[in-house]
Amino acid sequence: MASKHKADKRRKEMRNAPEEDPEFQIAPMIDILLVLLVFFMSISSTEVLQVNQNINLPVAADAKAPKDNVGQVIVNVIWVPLNDIGILEINDVKYNTPAEIIPVLSNALMRAPQTRVLIRADRGVRYAFLRQILKAVGDAQITSITFSVMDKEVPR
Amino acid sequence: MASVGSEDGDVGFQIAPMVDVVFVLMLFFMASAGQQVKERELSINLPGGSSTQAGTRRTPPAVTPIIIEINSEGYVVINNTQVGGPDDKRLPQLRDQLTLMMSMGGEDPVIIRPSPDARHERIMDVLNAAASSNVQKLTFG
Numbered sequence: 001m002a003s004k005h006k007a008d009k010r011r012k013e014m015r016n017a018p019e020e021d022p023e024f025q026i027a028p029m030i031d032i033l034l035v036l037l038v039f040f041m042s043i044s045s046t047e048v049l050q051v052n053q054n055i056n057l058p059v060a061a062d063a064k065a066p067k068d069n070v071g072q073v074i075v076n077v078i079w080v081p082l083n084d085i086g087i088l089e090i091n092d093v094k095y096n097t098p099a100e101i102i103p104v105l106s107n108a109l110m111r112a113p114q115t116r117v118l119i120r121a122d123r124g125v126r127y128a129f130l131r132q133i134l135k136a137v138g139d140a141q142i143t144s145i146t147f148s149v150m151d152k153e154v155p156r
Numbered sequence: 157m158a159s160v161g162s163e164d165g166d167v168g169f170q171i172a173p174m175v176d177v178v179f180v181l182m183l184f185f186m187a188s189a190g191q192q193v194k195e196r197e198l199s200i201n202l203p204g205g206s207s208t209q210a211g212t213r214r215t216p217p218a219v220t221p222i223i224i225e226i227n228s229e230g231y232v233v234i235n236n237t238q239v240g241g242p243d244d245k246r247l248p249q250l251r252d253q254l255t256l257m258m259s260m261g262g263e264d265p266v267i268i269r270p271s272p273d274a275r276h277e278r279i280m281d282v283l284n285a286a287a288s289s290n291v292q293k294l295t296f297g
Contacts, residue, residue: 022167025167028170039182058281059245060281060284064196122276124276126274127272127275131272131296137202138202143201146197146198146199147200149198150193151194154193
């Protein structure tokens, strides 16, 4: 008797079910948002690099992953193909000649003796300009120089 | 979203659709993360530095430096033999040459001499080839 009553109630619920819309469920939404949050936290690195959108870095597949460093000065080298000249940029300040960055580099070296220079140069930069930059870094007494490259081409 | 007769309308927590959606999302992000472009580094060593102390006599070791020249069109020349044309990004001949030289005692410094008009991209190709051949001492000369 009791089981027949339960079966009837179940059939009645099944017939009634199509009339009802499910309510807004917040618990799955929060879970998905947490998954998304964990994903984005895991792919972003802890150090925020200065990214300059105008620079097209060269591709080098065998380059090493960036390592932890105590202090570095990021030198962005923008290349203007029109007149074949380069512009340096450190901490959002632009410089036209490499000699102008020597004081900036010397200051950075005074603050942190292990400072290295990370050169992010566009792939079109001519060696004549790069040589002046290397000389300026040498004049500022910094010996550790690293170039930034991409591990593969940017997909278009 | 008010529903009619919602006293019986408590659907309860549905885990199956949530797991499905989470898996689809995770698959999507796994696929797109593999295509992300990451920034990498290639380093060189400049001669001199803070470790050099004034007053210590350094006897220069007798090594023959390996000189790699890059001309303005992008041709790479090592010891007067051409090892790569402008279209050759991977430079297999250069890699083989460098690996051979490294295997015969890896103390020889490699000096890169690009012409003033050589492109930075070409210089990075050469640095890349040197990095894959495990060159330890690399500098510009």
